[in-house]
Amino acid sequence: MTVTETETTTGTGADTCAGPPQGDRRPDGADKYTISEVVALTGLTAHTLRWYERIGLMPHIDRSHTGQRRYSNRDLDWLALVGKLRLTGMPVADMVRYAELVREGDHTYTERFELLKQTREDVLSRIAELQGTLAVLDRKIGFYADAGRALASERAR
Amino acid sequence: MTVTETETTTGTGADTCAGPPQGDRRPDGADKYTISEVVALTGLTAHTLRWYERIGLMPHIDRSHTGQRRYSNRDLDWLALVGKLRLTGMPVADMVRYAELVREGDHTYTERFELLKQTREDVLSRIAELQGTLAVLDRKIGFYADAGRALASERAR
DNA sequence: TAGAACCCTGGAGTGCACTCCAAGCAAGCG
DNA sequence: CGCTTGCTTGGAGTGCACTCCAGGGTTCTA
Numbered sequence: 075m076t077v078t079e080t081e082t083t084t085g086t087g088a089d090t091c092a093g094p095p096q097g098d099r100r101p102d103g104a105d106k107y108t109i110s111e112v113v114a115l116t117g118l119t120a121h122t123l124r125w126y127e128r129i130g131l132m133p134h135i136d137r138s139h140t141g142q143r144r145y146s147n148r149d150l151d152w153l154a155l156v157g158k159l160r161l162t163g164m165p166v167a168d169m170v171r172y173a174e175l176v177r178e179g180d181h182t183y184t185e186r187f188e189l190l191k192q193t194r195e196d197v198l199s200r201i202a203e204l205q206g207t208l209a210v211l212d213r214k215i216g217f218y219a220d221a222g223r224a225l226a227s228e229r230a231r
Numbered sequence: 232m233t234v235t236e237t238e239t240t241t242g243t244g245a246d247t248c249a250g251p252p253q254g255d256r257r258p259d260g261a262d263k264y265t266i267s268e269v270v271a272l273t274g275l276t277a278h279t280l281r282w283y284e285r286i287g288l289m290p291h292i293d294r295s296h297t298g299q300r301r302y303s304n305r306d307l308d309w310l311a312l313v314g315k316l317r318l319t320g321m322p323v324a325d326m327v328r329y330a331e332l333v334r335e336g337d338h339t340y341t342e343r344f345e346l347l348k349q350t351r352e353d354v355l356s357r358i359a360e361l362q363g364t365l366a367v368l369d370r371k372i373g374f375y376a377d378a379g380r381a382l383a384s385e386r387a388r
Numbered sequence: 389t390a391g392a393a394c395c396c397t398g399g400a401g402t403g404c405a406c407t408c409c410a411a412g413c414a415a416g417c418g
Numbered sequence: 419c420g421c422t423t424g425c426t427t428g429g430a431g432t433g434c435a436c437t438c439c440a441g442g443g444t445t446c447t448a
Binding site for chain 1: 424425426427428
Binding site: 267277281285297299300 | 394395396397398
């Protein structure tokens with residue numbers, strides 16, 4: 075059996091909870107997107123897409139007969155994952171590491187698994203941090219609201 | 232009445248949920264910390280503390296008779312808030328803006344209130360984003376776990 | 389009172405994640 | 419055919435948030 079990143083393609087499993095709508099996908103087999111279409115679909119800039127490729131964060135993208143990039147649905151899936159990981163604050167270098175593991179094939183299975191689990195832990199603690207911050211903000215906002223009411227009743231006198 | 236940032240000092244209100252222990256505070260009135268003590272208490276570097284001051288993110292810190300910085304409990308409170316805001320991803324420039332509002336006094340009350348409420352909204356949506364990411368990670372981790380079981384049972388055969 | 393450890397300043401340097409540029413090829417349209 | 423728009427490349431530039439340095443003064447401990 076083969077453990078690759080195909081599970082997110084439209085055939086194998088529903089792409090549950092993929093943030094923004096990001097419909098407008100062409101059916102698999104007819105999935106050839108120019109870079110500007112991917113820009114529209116992902117919100118990234120063309121610069122960034124090319125840069126991702128240069129640093130090894132993207133696999134080598136198909137090219138048209140004249141050398142222009144033609145992205146596939148699978149590439150879009152990968153970009154969606156990268157987008158998710160990016161907003162956890164994961165450094166690009168770590169994502170490149172993960173991409174390398176995927177390229178290297180089956181025998182990196184365990185390492186990928188561990189990396190994902192570690193990332194999951196990181197996300198959980200980030201959420202906890204943010205909830206701590208939320209508590210501080212709420213306390214402060216409550217203070218300002220009280221002060222506001224006091225000022226208002228002062229004015230009313 | 233005066234709306235300043237005194238509410239977090241030890242006198243006025245319990246400092247609920249201030250992340251790490253950060254005890255080791257001296258009582259108000261005897262609260263004079265050298266920069267290296269603040270480094271130990273906050274985890275920031277001395278460079279960063281001086282830089283915060285230069286860019287206006289800190290009020291002007293008291294100095295000893297020879298010009299060395301002497302931080303107060305209130306300064307530590309402010310740094311704790313800054314730390315919280317920092318890990319929401321708020322840009323330093325925005326925190327400087329907030330610090331300016333505090334320095335400008337009462338008449339910036341409403342603007343500060345709005346800024347805090349906006350920040351609260353930002354934190355909430357960041358948490359939501361992270362939970363979306365968590366769902367993606369869990370799906371992926373589930374996939375890897377299944378693949379792992381499949382591999383294991385293959386080997387068992 | 390000597391030496392180590394700490395603190396001061398302005399300004400330069402670093403690492404990250406883009407972001408842009410120039411110069412040139414390619415594709416579609418009137 | 420000419421024009422506009424889009425895509426290509428390597429390399430340079432940008433903005434942010436630190437991070438460090440040189441060269442000097444200060445404070446603590448033996």
